[in-house]
Amino acid sequence: MIQIMIETFFSDARTATYAGGQTIFHRGSPTAWLYRVVSGRVRMVRGLSDGRELTVATANAGETFAEAALFSDNYHCDAIAAAPAELQMAPCDRIRARLTHEPELALILARYFAGQVRDLRMQLEVRTIKRAPERVLAWLKLHARGVPPTVERPGSWAKAATEIGLSSEAFYRALRDLSSAHLIQRGTRDVIVVCENN
Amino acid sequence: MIQIMIETFFSDARTATYAGGQTIFHRGSPTAWLYRVVSGRVRMVRGLSDGRELTVATANAGETFAEAALFSDNYHCDAIAAAPAELQMAPCDRIRARLTHEPELALILARYFAGQVRDLRMQLEVRTIKRAPERVLAWLKLHARGVPPTVERPGSWAKAATEIGLSSEAFYRALRDLSSAHLIQRGTRDVIVVCENN
DNA sequence: CGTCCGCTTGACTCAGATCAAACTTGGTGG
DNA sequence: CCACCAAGTTTGATCTGAGTCAAGCGGACG
Numbered sequence: 001m002i003q004i005m006i007e008t009f010f011s012d013a014r015t016a017t018y019a020g021g022q023t024i025f026h027r028g029s030p031t032a033w034l035y036r037v038v039s040g041r042v043r044m045v046r047g048l049s050d051g052r053e054l055t056v057a058t059a060n061a062g063e064t065f066a067e068a069a070l071f072s073d074n075y076h077c078d079a080i081a082a083a084p085a086e087l088q089m090a091p092c093d094r095i096r097a098r099l100t101h102e103p104e105l106a107l108i109l110a111r112y113f114a115g116q117v118r119d120l121r122m123q124l125e126v127r128t129i130k131r132a133p134e135r136v137l138a139w140l141k142l143h144a145r146g147v148p149p150t151v152e153r154p155g156s157w158a159k160a161a162t163e164i165g166l167s168s169e170a171f172y173r174a175l176r177d178l179s180s181a182h183l184i185q186r187g188t189r190d191v192i193v194v195c196e197n198n
Numbered sequence: 199m200i201q202i203m204i205e206t207f208f209s210d211a212r213t214a215t216y217a218g219g220q221t222i223f224h225r226g227s228p229t230a231w232l233y234r235v236v237s238g239r240v241r242m243v244r245g246l247s248d249g250r251e252l253t254v255a256t257a258n259a260g261e262t263f264a265e266a267a268l269f270s271d272n273y274h275c276d277a278i279a280a281a282p283a284e285l286q287m288a289p290c291d292r293i294r295a296r297l298t299h300e301p302e303l304a305l306i307l308a309r310y311f312a313g314q315v316r317d318l319r320m321q322l323e324v325r326t327i328k329r330a331p332e333r334v335l336a337w338l339k340l341h342a343r344g345v346p347p348t349v350e351r352p353g354s355w356a357k358a359a360t361e362i363g364l365s366s367e368a369f370y371r372a373l374r375d376l377s378s379a380h381l382i383q384r385g386t387r388d389v390i391v392v393c394e395n396n
Numbered sequence: 397c398g399t400c401c402g403c404t405t406g407a408c409t410c411a412g413a414t415c416a417a418a419c420t421t422g423g424t425g426g
Numbered sequence: 427c428c429a430c431c432a433a434g435t436t437t438g439a440t441c442t443g444a445g446t447c448a449a450g451c452g453g454a455c456g
Contacts, residue, residue: 046323056319071312077319099308103301106308110297113311114269120318121254121275125244127325128363130413132444156402165326170444172404328445330412354434368412370436397456404451413442420435426428 008105009064009095010036013088024079024087031069033089037061040085041155046077055163058082058154067112070096082155127165136174137183139164140193149193206303207262207293208234211286222277222285229267231287235259238283239353244275256280256352256361265310268293280353325363334372335381337362338391347391 015038018024024035024042035042037059044057044065056077059065069075069092099106122142129135139160143151154160161171175191178184185192213236216222222233222240233240235257242255242263254275257263267273267290297304320340327333337358341349352358359369373389376382383390 046319056322068312068315071309072316076316099305100302103304104298106301106304107297110304110308110311111269113308113315114266116315117266117311117318118270118274120315120322121244124254124318124321124325127322130443158402167445168402169404169446173444176404328411356434365413366435367414367437371412374436399454399456401454402452404449406449407447409444409446411442411444413440415440416438418435418437421433422431423433424429424431426430 008098008102009034009090010088012094013090016087016089018081018085018087020081020083020085022081024081025066025075027076027078028074031066031072031075031092033066034064034069034092034095035059035066035079036064036088036090038086038088040087041082042085042087043080043082043159044077045080055159058159058163067109067116070099070109082159123163132166132170132174133177133181135164135166136171137178137193137195140184140191144193151191151193153189153191206296206300207232207288208286210292211288214285214287216279216283216285218279218281218283220279222279223264223273225274225276226272229264229270229273229290231264232262232267232290232293233257233264233277234262234286234288236284236286238285239280240283240285241278241280241357242275243278256357265307265314268297268307280357321361330364330368330372331375331379333362333364334369335376335391335393338382338389342391349389349391351387351389 013036018040020040025033027046039061041061042059042065043055044059045055057065065079066075099109126135126138126142129138140151141149145151157171157175158168161168164171166174175184175186179186183193183195185194211234216238218238223231225244237259239259240257240263242257244254255263263277264273297307324333324336324340327336338349339347343349355369355373356366359366362369364372373382373384377384381391381393383392
């Protein structure tokens with residue numbers, strides 16, 4: 001995310017550590033902190049009525065999460081440490097005060113949210129692809145970085161599967177099919193996207 | 199959307215009219231205008247590689263669209279008039295200039311985008327529901343307004359079906375099932391959500 | 397060394413997509 | 427006012443592919 005904003009917001013932040021699987025905040029609880037991941041990984045999930053859960057976002061080291069808390073009285077999803085995580089916490093009310101007095105911060109924040117909207121729309125687009133292999137390939141392309149385009153394993157692929165709305169079995173089968181079709185190359189902890197069309 | 203922002207942005211807007219089905223802008227073309235719908239309806243769609251299309255958002259009378267254009271060089275989806283539409287157009291570059299000079303506008307915009315993020319996440323949540331009737335019911339609850347909670351027909355239900363990732367047939371079948379289960383009541387051009395649990 | 401978790405594969409089931417066909421509705425023009 | 431047409435709606439039959447259950451493999455870690 002945008003570095004200037006991070007540094008200004010977290011200049012006077014507290015730090016906290018969480019064990020893997022531990023809940024950082026619950027959906028519905030009043031917003032108090034804006035977070036940044038120093039190390040580890042945090043998943044934003046929404047529990048569904050049937051007991052399953054949906055990963056709506058994942059924050060890796062260096063990234064912030066719960067920015068929407070700045071404009072809401074309650075968190076609107078759960079945050080769970082996907083691995084032992086060290087977090088910085090900046091108080092929401094102080095940031096809100098600064099946003100009104102330092103206008104350039106608000107513009108940076110608006111730009112950040114605009115990017116989020118674009119990302120979420122792309123995620124929605126991926127969801128409309130019915131065939132699992134094509135869906136997974138589209139998701140991989142979306143997340144590939146570097147040359148050659150590579151996707152690092154996000155903790156476990158099974159967790160990623162929930163992010164694209166597939167069962168873990170269907171996800172693994174899709175990886176196998178894509179690999180045997182030479183559209184991707186699988187490493188031990190990453191995947192290289194071979195095809196570059198479309 | 200937030201009225202103050204609308205009025206300030208569109209105080210010096212041009213107007214244009216489009217026929218139903220006409221394209222307002224294409225994905226990839228350079229951003230020039232922020233739009234507001236005066237009358238009619240506009241669908242934001244992304245063409246998929248297999249020829250189908252995804253409705254990522256729908257703007258009704260009074261609503262704005264293409265706000266993300268303010269922070270991007272290119273539109274990232276197509277805008278198509280779903281019906282004969284009258285639109286206001288505000289030039290992006292002028293708005294950008296005002297955002298830097300009038301800080302309170304940036305804050306309003308950030309708040310607006312934060313709301314969009316929340317809505318998109320809810321849409322993603324709806325998409326994770328596999329059974330069509332439950333999925334449609336969740337979508338209806340999300341869009342119901344007033345007492346009793348009512349959803350007006352968005353042009354045609356078939357268009358709405360693409361928004362939730364169902365074929366039109368599956369959508370109509372879901373409406374029938376929900377209706378016969380007395381969870382909704384169908385009118386000629388609206389649907390009343392009867393159940394209020396969950 | 398044993399256990400847990402992630403990964404992998406197979407068999408079966410079922411719900412949604414698809415294809416096909418009728419019906420309704422609204423609008424247009426004669 | 428009515429014939430006609432287009433688009434939206436409704437229902438049925440069939441197919442397909444992802445979900446689910448089940449079982450086995452492998453590495454990490456205590």
